Amino acid sequence: MSDAAPDGVDEELVELTRELVSIPSHDDETAAGDAIEAWLRAETDAEVTRDDAGNVVARRGDADAPALALVGHHDVVPPGDPQTDDGEYVVERRDGRVYGRGTADMKGSVAAAMVAFRDADPDCELVFASFVGEEVGGVGARAAIDDGFAPEYALVAEGSTDYSKPGVTDVVVAHRGRRASTLRVAGESAHASRPAEGQNAVYRACDAVDVVRELEFPETEVMGEPVRGSVAVTEIDGGSAWNVVPDRCTVTVDERTVPGSYAPLERTEDVDGVTWEVDQDLPPMACDDDAFADAALAAARAAQAGDPEHVVKPHATDAGWLSEAGTTCVVCGASEPGEAHTDTESVSVDVLGRCYRTYRGLAEDASAFAD
Incomplete structure (x- = not known):
């Protein structure tokens, strides 16, 4: 035709x-x-x-x-x-x-x-x-x-x-779908010459990133067609000066969701100082x-x-x-x-x-x- x-x-x-x-x-x-x-x-x-x-x-x-x-x-x-x-x-x-x-x-x-x-x-x-x-x-x-x-x-x-x-x-x-999330990480600042006196927010953020890295991607099937999601850290920002242990850091996570399932990003909050926030959730x-x-x-x-x-x-x-x-x-x-x-x-x-x-x-x- x-x-x-x-x-x-x-x-x-x-x-x-x-x-x-x-x-x-x-x-x-x-x-x-x-x-x-x-x-x-x-x-x-x-x-x-x-x-x-x-x-x-x-x-x-x-x-x-x-x-x-x-x-x-x-x-x-x-x-x-x-x-x-x-x-x-x-x-x-x-x-x-x-x-x-x-x-x-x-x-x-x-x-x-x-x-x-x-x-x-x-x-x-x-x-x-x-x-x-x-x-x-x-x-x-x-x-x-x-x-x-x-x-x-x-x-x-x-x-x-x-x-x-x-x-x-x-x-x-x-x-x-797409779910955009931010991990807000709190630490405690200190002089970089005495790092043990602080809590390094970037280190905590790296621990949270490791959690994200290990998550399994969500999967499902619709009318015989496989649908597979994804999760990726796309931005990280922290620190205020070269000689200061950072007391804050943020991590941006892009997640492609599938019908009926999300990646368990709440697991990142098991890391001390990490708060998980959803910024956008397109179904x-x-x-x-x-x-x-x-x-x-x-x-x-x-x-x-x-x-x-x-x-x-x-x-x-x-x-x-x-x-x-x-x-x-x-x-x-x-x-x-x-x-x-x-x-x-x-x-x-x-x-x-x-x-x-x-x-x-x-x-x-x-x-x-x-x-």
Whole structure:
């Protein structure tokens, strides 16, 4: 099957992607949200709302049926120097790809979801949602959930292209989360010429680092796919002068979590003077419905010539927040590994069409998974 979208939709996807990418949204997502809201109001007869956080949500179809949400975000990380010109975002199309900040992560997939939302003939309640603040910890998703956003199912349009093999867009059934921690270590200062009179906070920190080093990585399995976490010390800071025994030290720990399991970092507090603090905890995601995961994979297979698979994604997404709140999720989108957040960020035009077909196909086959 061709990856192209039907009836000239490819060009519409490119132009909509270019329009969204051209709108700066690394400091303030308002203008990008305005553009998405205006397009939905002009192109669909959906009920479109904008909440206080800036999230854009649209609904159409049978409100009494289970809801399927196509979910994205319209904030981006700050652009690199090659991606701006006199303060404007640079957007270019060449060699079958669209280049610019946010093309891959994830305004290209947002555009595909918008057009699929418009064109689908759903046999469910179909929801489109584009959140703010995904890049800073899921601010928009959490606000929407707190405000009652609770679809039964969601396809989160983050990247899943080229995961199992080159040239396919896969369906993610699980992803890791991220827990960021700080170990705060207290000691007692003394003159470095008489170290025994103090308690060296750096030595205690090294003992705590040894505890972290020996921890086993958490592991689990989702729909036959192995999910393995990781734990790593990434920063250490302590001491005030070359001749003073340090009375304080901090250690930063990056942990990639798996559904249902954490590394036992509390063991570090067995070391004298160590206090463990969690700074950020982005939840992992595990799809809890075989029928939904299979329907999404069937839609992805019908949308492309390749043979996509159920896969695991290493990065946290807003699917983690939705899954934690009770929504059954998968992830499927245009971004490829190594594209997001780079100075050469881009998205394939063909893959945009592929995502459009997948999203539309899943919405039109909701009877395969929704009771």
